[in-house]
Amino acid sequence: MGLLAFIDSYPGAYLVQSILHSALAGIIVEMALKTWGIRNPRIRQRFLLVVIVFPVFSFPLYQAINPGRMSLSFRMEALLDSSRWLSFHLWGIVPVGAVGLILVCGVTSLVFLFQELLPVVRHTLESRNAWPGPERRGAEDPEAKRVIDMFPGSRPELFVLDDEEAALFSTMGRSGAVYISKGLLRALPPEQVQAAVAHEYAHVQRGRRPVLLVLFLLRALLFFNPVTLLEFRRIVQEDEKICDDYAADLTGRPAALAEALKRLYLTEREEKAGRGKTIMEEMEALESYSHRLHIESRIERLQEGIPSSGKGEWFAAILAGIAVVLTNYYVV
């Protein structure tokens, strides 16, 4: 009864409805993307933002419009009344819906904590400290200078790390910069290094906009929401594709970036999930398999050619938006 009473309360209803609203928004957005054949990552990302942002505000907004939306009468007329599933008792004893919901929210919260929040905090703290190894400006390094000189105009700062391991990353914020190791400069031909660095430049430039921080904060508000967890990852994946497009535009050589991705990420054959492993090892194997699939899809995209923006996206966006708002109103 305590669990059901919580679910019946305002915070409980927010928890339940935000999950349902994001799931439904996710399905509608996916339908719109498929129907209009939208492949441009920049536009896809805007559509996916709806799935993250809308459920944060949908419940309080609907309640403000109609305070009687939680009432029995409204529930009886609703398209989907979550309380039916949450009150559903297996063998008349276990409220499976409510227990299942709490389990899913608990697992999602843990995944968010350990795979997103803590790594972000750790990365922020680490990036405040200087890189432990010696570094120098790209302009002072002859190999790096050759790469930088290929770019027109002014670009974010490039630092060269005195490390034989292949490493390439960027830091965010207003003074964001790209770091590349000596090992990587030697491992790849210059046009591939240039393409990879251009990709990181795109991350630095996108990271300067506060919109990403705001999006992460909104996403963090729904830390318990499994749909938000999955959709946020898709947004991050689309971000990689946006940066690929930027690099391909800047260098004019998408094939070089595809080749660099292959050499950096696909050379080592990853083990498939097999027997005799712990759950954590299985999870890691699954995650690295999913990462590999994502890299492969990026390579395929670069090799096929970057799709231009399709037609009727605004029409699709407006229709999808209306469908998301109207259907979710009747999901309580």
Add this chain to the structure above:
Amino acid sequence: MMGRVYRFVAFAGGIALLVAALKLLNWLPLAAQKDLLKEYRDLEDAREAAGIETVFVPSYFPQNLSWPPSMIWAQGTPFPALLLEFGKPVGKETVLLISQAESESFFPGERIRFLEVKQSVPYSLKGREARLQVGVCPGGETCAGIAWKEGKYHIVVRAKTSPIELIRITESMLR
């Protein structure tokens, strides 16, 4: 142009399928568990589904009301509850609501909503401690409500009528 129309129709069809799927999802728990909140035609069926032994119904009705109720809702899970709604013979306007539930949270007050409560006083209803409320409903009509505890049940009666008429109705529910 044809592509645009085709896509619009495909998307609208997809939304229609989604709505149908939601309706199915909404119906499935009712099919699997019989005592979830739903509407009944017969009071006896509703009483059985809710697992309530004694249902408190009035024997007195004002002129504009009559038996049977225009709507009956009942549930056994998560707690037993029963709701009787009486409407005017003409039109769908609800004029009397009687709720009997094990939880205080069960009462669809929005079906006869107080716009303003003018008086809320304790009242002795055939020896029971009740709370009587008198107010105004949307449209300026006089509304009255009374609530008390009868054993393990919370009973709430609300009507678009004067408090005197309401007390007559509720007193006829009790022996």
